[in-house]
Amino acid sequence: MNPNVPIRGPIPIRHCNICGSPVVHRVPDGDNAPRAVCSACDHIQYQNPKLIVGSVPVWEDRVLLCRRAIEPRHGKWTLPAGFMENEETAAEGAAREAMEEANARIEVEQLYTFFSVPHISQVYVMFRARLLDLDFSPGPESLEVKLVREDEVPWDELAFTSVRRTLQHFFADRRAGAFLPRFDDVRPPER
Amino acid sequence: MNPNVPIRGPIPIRHCNICGSPVVHRVPDGDNAPRAVCSACDHIQYQNPKLIVGSVPVWEDRVLLCRRAIEPRHGKWTLPAGFMENEETAAEGAAREAMEEANARIEVEQLYTFFSVPHISQVYVMFRARLLDLDFSPGPESLEVKLVREDEVPWDELAFTSVRRTLQHFFADRRAGAFLPRFDDVRPPER
Numbered sequence: 132m133n134p135n136v137p138i139r140g141p142i143p144i145r146h147c148n149i150c151g152s153p154v155v156h157r158v159p160d161g162d163n164a165p166r167a168v169c170s171a172c173d174h175i176q177y178q179n180p181k182l183i184v185g186s187v188p189v190w191e192d193r194v195l196l197c198r199r200a201i202e203p204r205h206g207k208w209t210l211p212a213g214f215m216e217n218e219e220t221a222a223e224g225a226a227r228e229a230m231e232e233a234n235a236r237i238e239v240e241q242l243y244t245f246f247s248v249p250h251i252s253q254v255y256v257m258f259r260a261r262l263l264d265l266d267f268s269p270g271p272e273s274l275e276v277k278l279v280r281e282d283e284v285p286w287d288e289l290a291f292t293s294v295r296r297t298l299q300h301f302f303a304d305r306r307a308g309a310f311l312p313r314f315d316d317v318r319p320p321e322r
Numbered sequence: 323m324n325p326n327v328p329i330r331g332p333i334p335i336r337h338c339n340i341c342g343s344p345v346v347h348r349v350p351d352g353d354n355a356p357r358a359v360c361s362a363c364d365h366i367q368y369q370n371p372k373l374i375v376g377s378v379p380v381w382e383d384r385v386l387l388c389r390r391a392i393e394p395r396h397g398k399w400t401l402p403a404g405f406m407e408n409e410e411t412a413a414e415g416a417a418r419e420a421m422e423e424a425n426a427r428i429e430v431e432q433l434y435t436f437f438s439v440p441h442i443s444q445v446y447v448m449f450r451a452r453l454l455d456l457d458f459s460p461g462p463e464s465l466e467v468k469l470v471r472e473d474e475v476p477w478d479e480l481a482f483t484s485v486r487r488t489l490q491h492f493f494a495d496r497r498a499g500a501f502l503p504r505f506d507d508v509r510p511p512e513r
Binding site: 144148151152153161164167176177178180214215216217219220221223241242247249254271312316 | 334335336338341343344345352354368370371372373405406407408410411413414422432433436438440441443445447462507
């Protein structure tokens, strides 16, 4: 998915996406939260959190970072990641994003970090991964792609909290000799 | 969210949910997959995988199971779980579902299992949790709720593959003395 759209709250649904009639926002029978319910055909449009899947692609003592060519956070550095698509697994989505953003082939290894970002209704899932070769280059959503050692990470120029924390955990765990999956939340004003 | 709707593939979107005009299904500029694009206002309706969040609520050597009062899998046993809602964390969603399905208070501990189910565009995320008291009872979506030891689990009457595998991992890890987070996929015909 092209994430070239500013992050914002739930879209204010006004019409049924099946029959086109106006919706009303009410709590359906048997439910406990207001939903967009069609005034004509009763179809309910649910809105749920979106999953962002990505990876820490590793080559020897370095990890692959991408400098964003798109909003939000144009010009900032990130790990390859993006919205998970229907009909793919999370690992397939992480590999697809590495290819789209960095023309990079990776082998996904283990689930590594899991962050809920409730104020923007997103969940970030990052995997450890093996970069399979050095034939990478910027995809259309990246200005620049490079392998960095720990002391070369642009810590003050990272795009997202989940990326910063994932990299912090990664380098700390590598020094400790064991990678521990982590789950945590990201709260305002961070995102 | 009330999951009282048969599981099925993506909804065939026919109208813009902002202005009500007909949509066309085409690949937007800068994207690489067909989307439902409004023919009048250009609004794009993305469809993405849904997250199901749940828990293994533990009391001494027993875990809390719920017998489903709703489709799919009416009458089968499950761990408390359901669709994650906007503006909550995954752990908050897991606790909410334990309350809705079993009137059970839990303290979420660690991320435990993560399953992609690509053929139905779902991701299951299950946490280990501590059941805080024995004052539980069936919620409106459950016929029956009970604590079971390993040898009392109705293995042939479980509702979902992700629930069966989570329980298998849980009891094996408990015998081994260490809980290891797992990620895996569920493929057809399982779900």
